[in-house]
Amino acid sequence: MDVKALGWDPETLGEIDHRLVVAPYVRMSSYLKGSAGDVTYVFDLRATQPNKTYLSTGVLHSFEHLLLAGFRKYLSDNFVSVAPMGCQTGFYLILQNEGRFDEVCRVYRAILDDILTSDTVAYATPDNCGQADHHDLAGAKKLAQDLIASQNKWSQVF
Numbered sequence: 001m002d003v004k005a006l007g008w009d010p011e012t013l014g015e016i017d018h019r020l021v022v023a024p025y026v027r028m029s030s031y032l033k034g035s036a037g038d039v040t041y042v043f044d045l046r047a048t049q050p051n052k053t054y055l056s057t058g059v060l061h062s063f064e065h066l067l068l069a070g071f072r073k074y075l076s077d078n079f080v081s082v083a084p085m086g087c088q089t090g091f092y093l094i095l096q097n098e099g100r101f102d103e104v105c106r107v108y109r110a111i112l113d114d115i116l117t118s119d120t121v122a123y124a125t126p127d128n129c130g131q132a133d134h135h136d137l138a139g140a141k142k143l144a145q146d147l148i149a150s151q152n153k154w155s156q157v158f
């Protein structure tokens with residue numbers, strides 16, 4: 001797989017030293033080729049600096065919901081899953097057959113722009129969520145604003 005041709009730094013694939021990274025960034029962490037030629041990609045959106053700062057669980061939870069709604073809206077043919085990192089510093093994204101840096105970042109930006117004008121957190125109801133009263137839309141908007149402001153640094157992991 002030529003990840004460089006997709007716009008990624010090959011040096012940032014796989015295990016990385018969390019003491020050396022500089023958040024925020026977007027990286028491809030791994031990929032898996034299937035026997036039929038399909039490719040599944042895993043990406044990190046690292047939002048806060050590891051072992052220095054972290055997101056509150058309310059922000060992490062609301063952002064998870066908003067990213068889910070956004071990827072379903074903008075990338076429904078490729079979107080598999082998005083999930084918060086247990087360390088509360090970012091999110092995992094899994095896509096099928098879409099691994100281009102420019103496209104991943106274009107969609108992230110579109111979702112972040114949507115979050116800024118959101119009046120509600122998607123799926124934040126008891127039928128859709130396991131802790132429907134545990135959300136922080138204002139905090140999610142602040143995170144979206146911070147990520148937009150630093151978009152020119154997303155490609156730099158180290």
Ligand SMILES: [Zn+2]
Pocket residue numbers: 061065128129130131132
């Ligand atoms: Zn939820």
